[in-house]
Amino acid sequence: MPPPNVAPDALVIGAGPAGLMAAEELVKSGAQVVVIEAKPTVARKFLMAGKSGLNVTKDEDWETFVSRYDCPHLRPILQDFGPKEVQAWCRALGQEVYTGSSGRVFPVAMKASPLLRAWLQRLTSRGVEISTRWRWTGFDGSALTFDTPAGPHTLAPKVTILALGGASWSRLGSDGAWVPWLREKGVEVTDWQPANMGFRVDWSSHMTPYFGQPVKGVALKVCSSRISSTPRTTPPRGVHEVLDEQRGEFVISAKGLEGGGIYSIYKYLRDAYTLSIDLLPDLGQDEITRRLSKIKPGDSVTNRLRKLGLDPTRIALVMEFSRAEPFAHLKNLPIPLQGPRPLDEAISVAGGIAWDALTPDLELKALPGIFAAGEMLDWEAPTGGYLLTAAWATGRWAGQAAARRLQETPPRT
Known part of the structure; x- marks a missing residue:
């Protein structure tokens, strides 16, 4: 974990698919990157989703694929990292994939753990630091505050990427606790609704x-x-x-x-x-x-x-x-249905950070230097590989934008 009073170039809060993808793009640019995770281990929801077979994407024609997302803002992001790119990325990690009869794409190993192990090994070999049991608790001015195993801590990195998930499956880390902190800073966050639920x-x-x-x-x-x-x-x-x-x-x-x-x-x-x-x-x-x-x-x-x-x-x-x-x-x-199951039982959510609150680079307009990715953003899609593809794609997009911002930032004196 970072030593007291020393901030990394880039801080990623949330070690799920979107956060780890953002960290990968940042470290490729030469940045010093620290990933903060509140739970004792990383990517818990990702691992849970892969227990019955990790569906990484959907292999279908582009217009059909992008139409599954009720969010035109995702179109350029998915064009940059869509089904073909997801499959190539998996193969580059030594995880061969195959397409099932329905068009859903799975690793040959089926489970999420082999892919995650290979990915974490690549990230740490490139210098990404991952600190677990660090829980973000909000802001102190422009700095970010955390509860850590060593007590309260404050960091002021040059750029930050938020990848904290939505508000479903809180036991795995996505609890939506961040919403009031961003609203207090003037960031519009739309209310949650359950998605892909019973x-x-x-x-x-x-x-x-x-x-x-x-x-x-x-x-x-x-x-x-x-x-x-x-x-x-x-x-x-x-x-x-x-x-x-x-x-x-x-x-x-x-x-x-x-x-x-x-x-x-x-x-x-x-x-x-x-x-x-x-x-x-x-x-x-x-x-x-x-x-x-x-x-x-x-x-x-x-x-x-x-x-x-x-x-x-x-x-x-x-x-x-x-x-x-x-x-x-x-x-x-x-x-006769009696309404949806509770939000915390949903596979995913609708709602989150409004697109009007973001630049095209996924930077928060009210908080320059802070970017957001993954399920925090206001979009929804069905199951079948669409959720995971968009999490990776938005993490990659935000990571690349944050890397560009670092190149424009004067060195710390």
Whole structure:
């Protein structure tokens, strides 16, 4: 860690993907770089995200890729470091990647830890210092204050990059504690909203055996009607405009619904639009009627649903939300959602530092010499490699801009 009263050329606060990428760009320019991390170890959210397979980016045509981000300000940043550059960067660290059938790109090793180990080795070999258990606590004039294992400390580096994450998964380090400190300095920060999150459902005890079970072979529809406290045995009637429809799967949890299929349409659902499920997307209504006519009328409801091709989990959903008319809503089973899961449980967030508060270099207009990167910025994107690509890209962009600023700064006397 830096000795008392000696400031590094460049300070990076936050040792996640964006912060480490910024540090890499700065040290390449010849700067003395110190990375500060509040947790005992670095990149905790990155490692957690890679436990089930590290999805580093999405290999698809450029216009499709950039359209996934609801933020035009990211366009030049992603043009500079997009899917092809991410893959080349991974390979340069000795981590070969491959593209899955969905276009998602993964390291051959699948996990995040081999990539992180190789990256940290390269950074430290180039002179980057990493100090853990240093928690940023705000400002003392223009200097930055920290709680450290040795007590309070103050630093006044030539340039600073903030890469503190958003406000989800606080146990991994992203707690949003920095928001009031920047607002006090005149930096506009928009309020947080959860992104890529699950939704609450008020299940009956009938559903308890299915908690943790995936729901596969369905299509998820977002409709223009909205549901509030709809009785589960009488789904709303009528035809409503379908705003979006996605094939996908999701998981039934004790708290509600979560998983990739839900995350693909979360923006609509966050605005309280109706979710309905097509339980038999490969069969038209006429074919379902024909098949039902050939099933013995004396069969139980459960047996008739099974003969139509529904597995026990999908049958359970029918009985939960359409018990009175179990065959009437197989193509359009409304699910009454009770709102999104809490912010801290979301995979990512919307909101953060407003783009009007930043220069094109990601420098805070109200705080010259301080840059921001990663999920601190006001953007959102779906899962599937988009989040990680933008974190790396904005960290790289801010790091390069801070390096240029250092070259313009007179030497310390």
